[in-house]
Amino acid sequence: MVDCHYDLLTILYCCYLKNDFSYIKKIQEDLKEVDGLIANLYFMSKKEMEEELHITEINVVEMFQISTKLFQKYFKDKKVIYSIEGCDYIKDEKELEELYHLGLRNILLVWNNENQYGSGNRSEKGLTDLGKSFIRKAVDLGIMMDLSHMNKNTFYDTTSLLKELKKEGKNFTVIASHSNSYSLCPHPRNLEDNQMLELKELDGKIGIVSYGPFIEKNSKNLEEYYLKQIKYVEGIVGIDSVMVSTDNMEFATDLFGIEEGTSLFSHKTIKKTLYEILKKDYNEEKVEKIIKRNALELLEEMKIC
Secondary structure, eight states: OEEEEEOHHHHHHHHHHHTOOHHHHHHHHHGGGOOEEEEEEEOOOHHHHHHHHOOOOOOHHHHHHHHHHHHHHHOTTSEEEEEEEOOTTOOSHHHHHHHHHTTEEEEESOSSSBOSSOBOTTOOOOOOHHHHHHHHHHHHHTOEEEOTTOOHHHHHHHHHHHHHHHHTTOOOOEEETTOOBTTTSOOTTSBOHHHHHHHHHTTOEEEEEOBGGGTOSSOSOHHHHHHHHHHHHHHHHOGGGEEEEOOOOHHHHHHHOOOOOOBSOOTTTHHHHHHHHHTTTSOHHHHHIIIIIHHHHHHHHTOOO
16 A cells, blocks of 8 residues: 555654654554655644744754654665655755755645745735746756645646646656545545546646545445545546555644544555455556555655665
8 A cells, every 4th residue: 555645744843853763663553554654744834834833943854854864774675756745944945956866746826824935724815926837846856746735826827837837847746645526525635526627638646535524524324425535536536546645634633632533444444444445446457556556656756865
Protein backbone atom coordinates (compact mmCIF):
# COMPACT_ATOMS: atom_id res chain seq x y z
CA MET A 1 0.00 0.00 0.00
CA VAL A 2 1.17 3.55 -0.74
CA ASP A 3 -0.14 6.56 1.22
CA CYS A 4 -0.12 9.64 -1.01
CA HIS A 5 -0.37 12.18 1.82
CA TYR A 6 0.89 11.75 5.37
CA ASP A 7 2.46 14.57 7.40
CA LEU A 8 5.34 12.41 8.57
CA LEU A 9 8.03 15.06 8.09
CA THR A 10 6.09 17.43 10.34
CA ILE A 11 5.71 14.67 12.95
CA LEU A 12 9.45 13.99 12.86
CA TYR A 13 10.29 17.68 13.19
CA CYS A 14 7.93 18.12 16.15
CA CYS A 15 9.49 15.09 17.87
CA TYR A 16 12.89 16.69 17.25
CA LEU A 17 11.75 19.91 18.95
CA LYS A 18 10.46 17.90 21.91
CA ASN A 19 13.68 15.83 21.93
CA ASP A 20 11.42 12.82 22.37
CA PHE A 21 11.18 10.17 19.66
CA SER A 22 9.13 7.63 21.59
CA TYR A 23 6.09 8.37 19.39
CA ILE A 24 8.06 7.36 16.30
CA LYS A 25 8.17 3.75 17.56
CA LYS A 26 4.37 3.69 17.36
CA ILE A 27 4.44 5.00 13.79
CA GLN A 28 7.11 2.51 12.76
CA GLU A 29 4.80 -0.25 13.95
CA ASP A 30 1.76 1.31 12.28
CA LEU A 31 3.52 1.69 8.91
CA LYS A 32 4.63 -1.94 8.60
CA GLU A 33 2.00 -2.55 5.90
CA VAL A 34 2.84 0.67 4.05
CA ASP A 35 5.33 0.23 1.20
CA GLY A 36 5.79 3.90 0.42
CA LEU A 37 4.39 7.37 0.94
CA ILE A 38 4.47 11.02 0.08
CA ALA A 39 5.95 12.34 3.33
CA ASN A 40 4.83 15.87 3.96
CA LEU A 41 6.09 18.93 5.87
CA TYR A 42 3.26 21.42 6.21
CA PHE A 43 3.05 25.11 6.98
CA MET A 44 0.20 27.26 8.26
CA SER A 45 0.04 30.85 9.44
CA LYS A 46 2.65 31.83 12.02
CA LYS A 47 -0.05 31.97 14.69
CA GLU A 48 -1.30 28.48 13.84
CA MET A 49 2.23 27.08 13.66
CA GLU A 50 2.89 28.41 17.14
CA GLU A 51 -0.44 27.54 18.75
CA GLU A 52 -0.96 24.11 17.19
CA LEU A 53 2.56 22.77 16.58
CA HIS A 54 4.52 24.89 19.07
CA ILE A 55 6.85 25.97 16.28
CA THR A 56 7.98 29.56 16.82
CA GLU A 57 11.00 29.77 14.51
CA ILE A 58 10.34 28.93 10.86
CA ASN A 59 13.29 28.15 8.61
CA VAL A 60 12.05 25.91 5.81
CA VAL A 61 15.45 24.67 4.66
CA GLU A 62 16.57 23.80 8.18
CA MET A 63 13.25 22.11 9.01
CA PHE A 64 13.38 20.13 5.77
CA GLN A 65 16.96 19.01 6.35
CA ILE A 66 16.25 17.89 9.92
CA SER A 67 13.03 16.04 9.11
CA THR A 68 14.33 14.24 6.01
CA LYS A 69 17.48 13.09 7.85
CA LEU A 70 15.24 11.71 10.58
CA PHE A 71 13.11 10.00 7.95
CA GLN A 72 16.19 8.23 6.63
CA LYS A 73 17.10 7.19 10.16
CA TYR A 74 13.72 5.78 11.16
CA PHE A 75 12.01 4.87 7.85
CA LYS A 76 14.82 4.10 5.40
CA ASP A 77 12.98 0.95 4.25
CA LYS A 78 10.12 3.02 2.78
CA LYS A 79 9.91 4.39 -0.74
CA VAL A 80 9.28 8.12 -0.45
CA ILE A 81 8.59 11.41 -2.14
CA TYR A 82 9.44 14.38 0.11
CA SER A 83 6.78 17.08 0.00
CA ILE A 84 6.12 20.60 1.29
CA GLU A 85 2.52 21.73 1.80
CA GLY A 86 2.15 25.50 1.83
CA CYS A 87 5.09 27.35 0.26
CA ASP A 88 4.44 30.48 2.38
CA TYR A 89 7.92 30.54 3.92
CA ILE A 90 9.98 29.48 0.90
CA LYS A 91 11.60 32.84 0.28
CA ASP A 92 12.19 32.65 -3.46
CA GLU A 93 13.10 30.46 -6.42
CA LYS A 94 16.71 30.19 -5.25
CA GLU A 95 15.57 28.65 -1.98
CA LEU A 96 13.22 26.32 -3.90
CA GLU A 97 16.23 25.11 -5.90
CA GLU A 98 18.18 24.58 -2.69
CA LEU A 99 15.32 22.45 -1.36
CA TYR A 100 15.25 20.47 -4.59
CA HIS A 101 18.91 19.59 -4.18
CA LEU A 102 18.12 18.47 -0.62
CA GLY A 103 15.50 16.07 -1.96
CA LEU A 104 12.23 18.00 -2.34
CA ARG A 105 10.13 16.45 -5.12
CA ASN A 106 6.56 17.64 -4.49
CA ILE A 107 5.00 20.97 -3.55
CA LEU A 108 1.53 22.14 -2.64
CA LEU A 109 1.74 25.83 -3.45
CA VAL A 110 -0.78 26.72 -0.75
CA TRP A 111 -2.39 25.34 2.39
CA ASN A 112 -5.74 26.91 3.33
CA ASN A 113 -4.34 30.42 3.64
CA GLU A 114 -3.41 33.05 1.06
CA ASN A 115 0.32 33.49 0.50
CA GLN A 116 2.59 35.36 -1.91
CA TYR A 117 2.13 32.66 -4.57
CA GLY A 118 -1.61 31.88 -4.53
CA SER A 119 -4.54 31.09 -2.28
CA GLY A 120 -6.22 28.26 -0.46
CA ASN A 121 -9.85 28.13 0.56
CA ARG A 122 -9.69 31.06 2.99
CA SER A 123 -9.45 33.46 0.06
CA GLU A 124 -10.84 33.74 -3.45
CA LYS A 125 -7.67 35.17 -4.98
CA GLY A 126 -5.86 33.37 -7.75
CA LEU A 127 -2.28 32.64 -8.75
CA THR A 128 0.01 35.65 -8.38
CA ASP A 129 2.77 36.68 -10.79
CA LEU A 130 5.28 35.38 -8.23
CA GLY A 131 3.31 32.15 -8.16
CA LYS A 132 3.49 31.76 -11.92
CA SER A 133 7.24 32.25 -11.89
CA PHE A 134 7.57 29.89 -8.92
CA ILE A 135 5.65 27.14 -10.72
CA ARG A 136 7.77 27.59 -13.85
CA LYS A 137 10.86 27.15 -11.70
CA ALA A 138 9.42 24.06 -10.02
CA VAL A 139 8.63 22.52 -13.42
CA ASP A 140 12.12 23.28 -14.72
CA LEU A 141 13.64 21.64 -11.65
CA GLY A 142 11.45 18.54 -11.96
CA ILE A 143 9.32 19.08 -8.85
CA MET A 144 5.85 17.55 -8.95
CA MET A 145 2.91 19.98 -8.75
CA ASP A 146 0.26 19.01 -6.20
CA LEU A 147 -3.02 20.92 -6.63
CA SER A 148 -4.79 19.84 -3.45
CA HIS A 149 -5.75 22.76 -1.14
CA MET A 150 -5.95 25.34 -3.93
CA ASN A 151 -9.12 27.40 -4.16
CA LYS A 152 -10.83 27.27 -7.56
CA ASN A 153 -9.24 30.45 -8.92
CA THR A 154 -5.71 29.38 -8.01
CA PHE A 155 -6.46 25.86 -9.28
CA TYR A 156 -7.65 26.99 -12.72
CA ASP A 157 -4.90 29.61 -13.00
CA THR A 158 -2.40 26.82 -12.31
CA THR A 159 -3.86 24.34 -14.79
CA SER A 160 -3.97 27.08 -17.45
CA LEU A 161 -0.29 27.80 -16.83
CA LEU A 162 0.58 24.11 -16.93
CA LYS A 163 -1.21 23.77 -20.27
CA GLU A 164 0.90 26.65 -21.60
CA LEU A 165 4.04 24.96 -20.34
CA LYS A 166 2.95 21.71 -21.99
CA LYS A 167 2.59 23.54 -25.32
CA GLU A 168 6.10 24.89 -24.80
CA GLY A 169 7.33 21.30 -24.62
CA LYS A 170 7.86 21.23 -20.86
CA ASN A 171 7.47 17.91 -19.07
CA PHE A 172 5.99 17.77 -15.60
CA THR A 173 3.99 15.61 -13.22
CA VAL A 174 0.79 16.84 -11.62
CA ILE A 175 -1.41 15.33 -8.90
CA ALA A 176 -4.04 16.17 -6.33
CA SER A 177 -2.64 14.12 -3.46
CA HIS A 178 -5.59 14.23 -1.06
CA SER A 179 -8.86 15.41 -2.55
CA ASN A 180 -12.26 13.77 -3.07
CA SER A 181 -15.33 14.48 -5.18
CA TYR A 182 -17.22 17.67 -4.38
CA SER A 183 -20.32 16.22 -6.06
CA LEU A 184 -20.46 13.47 -3.44
CA CYS A 185 -19.26 15.59 -0.53
CA PRO A 186 -19.50 19.39 -0.97
CA HIS A 187 -16.50 20.28 1.16
CA PRO A 188 -14.43 23.23 -0.17
CA ARG A 189 -11.32 21.03 -0.10
CA ASN A 190 -12.83 18.59 -2.61
CA LEU A 191 -12.73 18.79 -6.40
CA GLU A 192 -15.59 19.55 -8.75
CA ASP A 193 -15.98 17.37 -11.84
CA ASN A 194 -14.49 20.02 -14.15
CA GLN A 195 -11.41 20.27 -11.93
CA MET A 196 -10.91 16.52 -12.20
CA LEU A 197 -11.28 16.77 -15.97
CA GLU A 198 -8.55 19.43 -15.96
CA LEU A 199 -6.28 17.01 -14.11
CA LYS A 200 -7.16 14.25 -16.57
CA GLU A 201 -6.16 16.51 -19.48
CA LEU A 202 -2.78 16.98 -17.78
CA ASP A 203 -2.38 13.22 -17.14
CA GLY A 204 -2.73 13.90 -13.43
CA LYS A 205 -3.55 11.45 -10.65
CA ILE A 206 -5.82 11.89 -7.64
CA GLY A 207 -5.37 10.47 -4.14
CA ILE A 208 -8.78 9.65 -2.64
CA VAL A 209 -8.42 10.74 0.96
CA SER A 210 -9.80 8.69 3.85
CA TYR A 211 -10.15 11.68 6.19
CA GLY A 212 -13.80 11.52 7.29
CA PRO A 213 -14.97 15.12 6.67
CA PHE A 214 -13.93 14.84 2.99
CA ILE A 215 -15.76 11.53 2.36
CA GLU A 216 -19.35 12.24 3.39
CA LYS A 217 -20.65 14.63 5.99
CA ASN A 218 -23.46 12.72 7.66
CA SER A 219 -23.02 9.03 6.95
CA LYS A 220 -22.14 6.54 9.66
CA ASN A 221 -20.95 4.10 7.00
CA LEU A 222 -17.80 5.82 5.77
CA GLU A 223 -16.44 2.65 4.17
CA GLU A 224 -19.42 2.54 1.79
CA TYR A 225 -18.99 6.20 0.89
CA TYR A 226 -15.22 5.86 0.48
CA LEU A 227 -15.87 3.18 -2.15
CA LYS A 228 -18.39 5.53 -3.79
CA GLN A 229 -15.73 8.25 -3.85
CA ILE A 230 -13.25 5.94 -5.57
CA LYS A 231 -15.79 4.72 -8.12
CA TYR A 232 -16.96 8.25 -8.89
CA VAL A 233 -13.46 9.67 -9.39
CA GLU A 234 -12.38 6.61 -11.37
CA GLY A 235 -15.36 7.17 -13.67
CA ILE A 236 -13.98 10.63 -14.52
CA VAL A 237 -10.19 10.20 -14.62
CA GLY A 238 -9.81 6.44 -15.25
CA ILE A 239 -8.47 3.55 -13.22
CA ASP A 240 -4.79 4.41 -13.89
CA SER A 241 -5.16 7.81 -12.24
CA VAL A 242 -6.70 6.78 -8.90
CA MET A 243 -4.60 6.45 -5.73
CA VAL A 244 -5.31 6.54 -2.01
CA SER A 245 -4.18 8.81 0.79
CA THR A 246 -4.94 9.02 4.50
CA ASP A 247 -4.01 12.54 5.64
CA ASN A 248 -4.02 10.74 8.99
CA MET A 249 -4.12 13.39 11.74
CA GLU A 250 -3.94 11.12 14.79
CA PHE A 251 -0.64 12.71 15.71
CA ALA A 252 -2.31 16.09 16.28
CA THR A 253 -4.33 14.55 19.09
CA ASP A 254 -1.59 12.26 20.39
CA LEU A 255 1.15 14.90 20.47
CA PHE A 256 -0.77 18.13 21.00
CA GLY A 257 -4.27 17.26 22.18
CA ILE A 258 -5.89 18.81 19.09
CA GLU A 259 -9.20 17.19 18.18
CA GLU A 260 -9.39 16.38 14.47
CA GLY A 261 -11.97 14.71 12.24
CA THR A 262 -12.24 10.94 12.01
CA SER A 263 -9.82 9.07 9.78
CA LEU A 264 -11.46 6.04 8.21
CA PHE A 265 -8.35 3.85 8.31
CA SER A 266 -5.47 3.30 10.67
CA HIS A 267 -2.16 2.59 8.98
CA LYS A 268 -2.05 -0.74 10.82
CA THR A 269 -5.13 -2.09 9.08
CA ILE A 270 -5.43 0.01 5.95
CA LYS A 271 -4.04 -2.52 3.48
CA LYS A 272 -6.39 -5.33 4.52
CA THR A 273 -9.40 -3.04 4.93
CA LEU A 274 -8.91 -1.35 1.58
CA TYR A 275 -8.65 -4.71 -0.13
CA GLU A 276 -11.90 -5.89 1.46
CA ILE A 277 -13.70 -2.68 0.44
CA LEU A 278 -12.41 -2.55 -3.12
CA LYS A 279 -12.85 -6.22 -4.03
CA LYS A 280 -16.63 -5.67 -3.88
CA ASP A 281 -16.44 -3.76 -7.16
CA TYR A 282 -12.97 -4.32 -8.64
CA ASN A 283 -10.91 -7.30 -9.78
CA GLU A 284 -7.46 -8.08 -8.35
CA GLU A 285 -5.57 -6.11 -11.01
CA LYS A 286 -7.60 -2.95 -10.48
CA VAL A 287 -7.41 -3.23 -6.69
CA GLU A 288 -3.63 -3.47 -6.96
CA LYS A 289 -3.53 -0.37 -9.17
CA ILE A 290 -5.60 1.69 -6.75
CA ILE A 291 -3.89 0.56 -3.56
CA LYS A 292 -0.31 0.49 -4.77
CA ARG A 293 0.76 0.34 -8.41
CA ASN A 294 -0.43 3.75 -9.64
CA ALA A 295 1.31 5.52 -6.76
CA LEU A 296 4.47 3.41 -7.03
CA GLU A 297 4.84 4.67 -10.61
CA LEU A 298 4.91 8.20 -9.19
CA LEU A 299 7.45 7.30 -6.52
CA GLU A 300 9.68 5.72 -9.13
CA GLU A 301 9.31 8.68 -11.50
CA MET A 302 10.11 11.25 -8.82
CA LYS A 303 12.74 9.26 -6.93
CA ILE A 304 15.66 11.10 -5.40
CA CYS A 305 18.86 10.33 -7.28
